[in-house]
Amino acid sequence: MNLTLKVWRQKNKNDKGGFATYQVDGISHEMSFLEMFDVLNERLIQKNEEPIAFDHDCREGICGMCSMFINGRAHGPWTRTTVCQLHMRAFKDGETIVIEPWRAKGFPVLKDLMVDRSAFDRIIAAGGFVSVNTGNAQDANCLPIPKPDADESFSAAACIGCGACVASCKNSSAMLFVSAKVSQLALLPQGQVERKQRALDMVAQMDAEGFGNCTNTGSCEAECPKGISLTHIARLNREYLLANVLE
Amino acid sequence: MTKLNSKIPEGELQTKWTKYKSSVPLVNPSNKRNIEIIVVGSGLAGASAAASLAELGYKVKCFCFQDSPRRAHSIAAQGGINAAKNYQNDGDSVYRLFYDTIKGGDYRSREGNVHRLAEVSSAIIDQCVAQGVPFAREYGGYLDNRSFGGTQVQRTFYAAGQTGQQLLLGAYSALERQIGKGSVTMHSRHEMLDVVLVDGKARGIIARDLVSGKLERHFGHAVLLCTGGYGNVFYLSTNAMGCNTTAIWKAHKKGAFFGNPCFTQIHPTCIPVSGDHQSKLTLMSESLRNDGRIWVPKAKGETRKANEIPEEERDYFLERRYPAFGNLVPRDVASRASKERCDAGYGVGGSKMAVYLDFAFNTLRYGRIEANKHNIHNPSKEELVKLGREVIKEKYGNLFEMYEKITGENPYEVPMRIYPAAHYTMGGLWVDYDLMTTVPGLYTLGEANFSDHGANRLGASALMQGLADGYFVIPYTIGTYLSQDIRTKAISTDHEAFIETEKKVQEQIDKLMNIKGTKSVDHFHKRLGKIMWDKCGMGRNEKGLTEAISEIRALREEFWKDVRITGAQNELNPELEKAMRVADFLELGELMCKDALHRKESCGGHFREEYQTEEGEAKRDDDNFTYAAAWEFKNVGEWELNKEDLNYQVVHPSQRSYK
Numbered sequence: 001m002n003l004t005l006k007v008w009r010q011k012n013k014n015d016k017g018g019f020a021t022y023q024v025d026g027i028s029h030e031m032s033f034l035e036m037f038d039v040l041n042e043r044l045i046q047k048n049e050e051p052i053a054f055d056h057d058c059r060e061g062i063c064g065m066c067s068m069f070i071n072g073r074a075h076g077p078w079t080r081t082t083v084c085q086l087h088m089r090a091f092k093d094g095e096t097i098v099i100e101p102w103r104a105k106g107f108p109v110l111k112d113l114m115v116d117r118s119a120f121d122r123i124i125a126a127g128g129f130v131s132v133n134t135g136n137a138q139d140a141n142c143l144p145i146p147k148p149d150a151d152e153s154f155s156a157a158a159c160i161g162c163g164a165c166v167a168s169c170k171n172s173s174a175m176l177f178v179s180a181k182v183s184q185l186a187l188l189p190q191g192q193v194e195r196k197q198r199a200l201d202m203v204a205q206m207d208a209e210g211f212g213n214c215t216n217t218g219s220c221e222a223e224c225p226k227g228i229s230l231t232h233i234a235r236l237n238r239e240y241l242l243a244n245v246l247e
Numbered sequence: 248m249t250k251l252n253s254k255i256p257e258g259e260l261q262t263k264w265t266k267y268k269s270s271v272p273l274v275n276p277s278n279k280r281n282i283e284i285i286v287v288g289s290g291l292a293g294a295s296a297a298a299s300l301a302e303l304g305y306k307v308k309c310f311c312f313q314d315s316p317r318r319a320h321s322i323a324a325q326g327g328i329n330a331a332k333n334y335q336n337d338g339d340s341v342y343r344l345f346y347d348t349i350k351g352g353d354y355r356s357r358e359g360n361v362h363r364l365a366e367v368s369s370a371i372i373d374q375c376v377a378q379g380v381p382f383a384r385e386y387g388g389y390l391d392n393r394s395f396g397g398t399q400v401q402r403t404f405y406a407a408g409q410t411g412q413q414l415l416l417g418a419y420s421a422l423e424r425q426i427g428k429g430s431v432t433m434h435s436r437h438e439m440l441d442v443v444l445v446d447g448k449a450r451g452i453i454a455r456d457l458v459s460g461k462l463e464r465h466f467g468h469a470v471l472l473c474t475g476g477y478g479n480v481f482y483l484s485t486n487a488m489g490c491n492t493t494a495i496w497k498a499h500k501k502g503a504f505f506g507n508p509c510f511t512q513i514h515p516t517c518i519p520v521s522g523d524h525q526s527k528l529t530l531m532s533e534s535l536r537n538d539g540r541i542w543v544p545k546a547k548g549e550t551r552k553a554n555e556i557p558e559e560e561r562d563y564f565l566e567r568r569y570p571a572f573g574n575l576v577p578r579d580v581a582s583r584a585s586k587e588r589c590d591a592g593y594g595v596g597g598s599k600m601a602v603y604l605d606f607a608f609n610t611l612r613y614g615r616i617e618a619n620k621h622n623i624h625n626p627s628k629e630e631l632v633k634l635g636r637e638v639i640k641e642k643y644g645n646l647f648e649m650y651e652k653i654t655g656e657n658p659y660e661v662p663m664r665i666y667p668a669a670h671y672t673m674g675g676l677w678v679d680y681d682l683m684t685t686v687p688g689l690y691t692l693g694e695a696n697f698s699d700h701g702a703n704r705l706g707a708s709a710l711m712q713g714l715a716d717g718y719f720v721i722p723y724t725i726g727t728y729l730s731q732d733i734r735t736k737a738i739s740t741d742h743e744a745f746i747e748t749e750k751k752v753q754e755q756i757d758k759l760m761n762i763k764g765t766k767s768v769d770h771f772h773k774r775l776g777k778i779m780w781d782k783c784g785m786g787r788n789e790k791g792l793t794e795a796i797s798e799i800r801a802l803r804e805e806f807w808k809d810v811r812i813t814g815a816q817n818e819l820n821p822e823l824e825k826a827m828r829v830a831d832f833l834e835l836g837e838l839m840c841k842d843a844l845h846r847k848e849s850c851g852g853h854f855r856e857e858y859q860t861e862e863g864e865a866k867r868d869d870d871n872f873t874y875a876a877a878w879e880f881k882n883v884g885e886w887e888l889n890k891e892d893l894n895y896q897v898v899h900p901s902q903r904s905y906k
Binding site for chain 1: 423524
């Protein structure tokens with residue numbers, strides 16, 4: 001396959017940045033999208049040009065590090081797929097592909113396609129946990145949990161924290177990310193003690209980081225590589241409201 | 248030869264850890280507030296250690312090279328975590344988990360350490376559930392278990408095929424809670440580049456801020472390395488792209504002995520290589536062997552599609568060779584058996600370097616169970632398949648999806664094609680019972696140390712060990728050292744040891760940047776990986792290993808003359824990061840071959856072709872090799888061997904049989 005890539009290049013945080021165009025030929029359908037980038041980068045190095053910086057690590061779709069906005073879609077054309085799992089079968093010979101970093105106030109660009117997502121860590125630090133010190137726990141089977149609750153909690157906990165929800169949202173809202181954690185713990189008996197405070201604290205931190213609000217367009221769910229459901233946002237709203245009323 | 252003291256407590260095996268815990272010196276809370284601990288790495292071992300130590304009151308600094316501690320590669324572990332809970336009432340016990348682990352490790356690990364691991368395993372499950380980790384449950388609400396290789400009980404706890412993710416997010420949430428409280432300072436996108444020693448003790452690290460490129464000095468009363476394994480020395484492995492040996496290698500060069508470097512695990516079920524562009528290999532969880540049957544055609548050069556080959560023309564070679572354990576033999580045994588079939592010409596797929604992992608049989612079995620449950624009488628085959636697939640989907644759905652994305656084939660319809668790949672390293676820095684290396688104050692936890700898995704790790708035991716070390720071992724054992732250190736005030740990072748170490752790191756960076764050669768870092772990494780895989784991989788022999796050593800030396804020389812690193816050092820520069828990691832792999836690779844060459848026996852993942860039984864099984868030499876090899880660094884390419892004799896007082900080593 002021969003492709004034309006339009007890639008966002010930005011030297012550092014303060015640089016204005018812009019698109020650069022690259023022709024890549026000899027790409028096989030079996031390659032992953034990031035392996036196609038490896039090939040391009042290898043050629044850039046051969047020409048003594050600086051390769052394109054992008055975040056990636058596990059390349060198994062689970063660490064949440066990879067993050068490219070491809071042809072206007074977070075993680076590219078395949079649904080429920082991270083960039084690292086996207087394969088070149090998804091593209092046609094001669095195609096032009098436009099690749100940008102996540103764009104959101106809460107995710108400043110560090111270089112090329114890499115952004116700073118530490119805001120997500122700070123939101124978790126604000127309340128995304130059960131306060132149980134090591135050694136406090138009772139026997140694990142002392143706490144039977146109905147399977148449907150455990151399964152629903154797991155479906156929220158599957159979030160990989162990649163930020164595709166924010167990047168896809170016209171408001172740059174982080175509600176899907178925040179709701180996944182709030183939901184996971186609200187559904188479990190272990191999460192009950194801190195349930196109200198958690199919702200309040202995490203939402204407060206989310207706002208402080210500059211993420212926008214939710215207007216229920218649902219693009220986050222559509223683009224989430226793990227298929228995290230919008231119903232978690234509904235639960236977050238309920239949890240937040242309840243916490244405020246009962247305060 | 249007697250430099251090593253493993254510090255295993257005296258007394259009966261069953262009471263060693265209990266006695267140790269009740270007699271370990273303590274540090275009082277007001278002193279803990281003045282003691283700083285550096286934790287490098289934020290995977291299961293690092294995050295659990297950092298959180299637990301901060302909960303105790305120590306001041307903790309944690310470092311990771313990724314953009315967030317949640318990205319560490321523990322996150323990719325799929326199948327599960329072992330614990331001797333005996334919730335299945337199937338005869339499990341602490342002793343049995345201990346015994347299985349010692350036997351699975353082919354009698355090359357320490358009894359004391361492994362028994363402690365089995366003892367704390369139950370508490371790990373309790374802790375994780377309390378944190379809100381959503382393990383798989385049965386309809387009654389209780390925790391579910393499944394089987395893993397090398398055992399005959401069901402003791403593996405799991406969360407679909409994402410157990411590592413859920414456990415790591417549990418540990419990460421505990422860590423973030425301490426970060427929020429200010430008791431842990433987190434340094435993401437930082438890479439440790441050396442340990443700082445003051446008066447022979449580890450007192451800090453030099454780290455590079457990967458965004459600004461600046462070198463930083465950090466002080467700690469003790470330093471914990473929780474940086475994972477070195478499987479990326481093979482270039483192609485199931486490790487993440489960033490996994491590296493740099494932290495432990497730099498510590499090794501500063502005096503920490505390296506234990507059993509040649510003990511590497513090749514995992515039997517990975518998606519095969521598809522071409523030269525391949526950047527990494529993807530694991531298909533061992534748990535799939537619960538429900539998948541491994542086979543190759545009985546005829547050489549078979550050209551029919553898998554589904555067209557009738558039952559009687561298939562060779563279920565694991566079931567044939569190992570009737571007692573069948574498809575659930577340990578990883579080293581399964582990998583070698585697959586390689587043997589492919590080498591003999593029975594492989595499948597385009598490359599002929601793959602075997603089938605087939606779910607058709609169990610799909611029908613599950614279908615029948617579901618049909619019974621729903622009172623469906625005389626179901627058609629289509630109905631059975633439909634019902635069975637739903638069960639398979641619930642158990643392994645994410646793995647099947649991943650397989651399809653990578654290969655373009657639907658594993659519900661056709662068998663998976665799989666082949667062994669480098670996965671885990673049992674070797675690592677030598678540590679004593681306290682998890683301390685041969686450098687005072689320098690600890691190593693999790694995969695980065697050599698301690699618990701001997702020559703082969705059993706499935707679902709890596710998560711167990713990482714969390715055991717972090718949650719339940721280090722919080723006690725570190726007291727032994729720190730209780731003697733309460734009078735040590737924080738050492739200024741202007742101390743000459745810091746200045747000198749930083750200078751050395753800076754010199755290495757300058758040297759690399761100034762080579763301005765013609766070949767990329769990946770070019771050298773790929774060549775190193777090929778040497779390691781061909782000559783120090785699943786099968787090893789004297790000739791190959793001797794060649795490998797000289798080839799690696801030549802490659803290292805070439806690297807230092809001809810590597811090209813684009814960009815500058817005072818900025819975000821992934822090429823420079825890779826170059827520093829590959830420079831260390833080029834030294835480690837040689838040590839791995841040297842260790843493999845000196846160990847003239849086959850044990851676990853270390854298979855020396857010269858030493859095998861008539862049936863092709865590994866042949867140990869207990870008289871001469873019942874020891875852990877601990878290599879002392881002298882100079883690049885020059886080491887001295889130290890031996891720690893392994894004393895088996897409870898288990899009697901015998902030939903490992905899974906027949």
